[in-house]
Amino acid sequence: MTEIAKIIVALLIGIGALLNFIAAFGVLRLPDVYTRNHAASKSTTLGVMCILLGTFIYFYLEFGHFNSRIILGIVFILLTSPVAGHLLSRAAYYSGVKLWDKSVRDDLKFKQKLQEKE
Numbered sequence: 001m002t003e004i005a006k007i008i009v010a011l012l013i014g015i016g017a018l019l020n021f022i023a024a025f026g027v028l029r030l031p032d033v034y035t036r037n038h039a040a041s042k043s044t045t046l047g048v049m050c051i052l053l054g055t056f057i058y059f060y061l062e063f064g065h066f067n068s069r070i071i072l073g074i075v076f077i078l079l080t081s082p083v084a085g086h087l088l089s090r091a092a093y094y095s096g097v098k099l100w101d102k103s104v105r106d107d108l109k110f111k112q113k114l115q116e117k118e
Contacts, residue, residue, distance in 0.1 A: 019047030041085025
């Protein structure tokens with residue numbers, strides 16, 4: 001494996017680990033369920049995909065082993081994680097979990113009030 005390929009693999013895995021760390025920090029520090037869920041679903045999805053892609057490239061270039069399970073894992077995470085995050089936020093909203101008080105506008109509530117007037 002060439003040095004450029006090693007650098008690319010190391011960068012992908014490093015970026016993935018950094019994004020997962022940022023997601024964990026966001027889950028701990030953000031003020032409400034919706035922003036925490038956003039941090040967890042979006043950053044973690046990209047972080048895990050970078051780590052899996054780096055792993056795939058490493059094994060393909062080092063050993064010549066094409067691992068379709070890693071590709072399926074990338075596709076599965078790409079499809080399910082954002083959808084699950086959206087559904088969790090939607091369930092929290094409809095069960096009455098309050099939004100953060102500062103600088104957050106509830107567009108859905110405004111739209112529902114307009115529909116009730118009609």
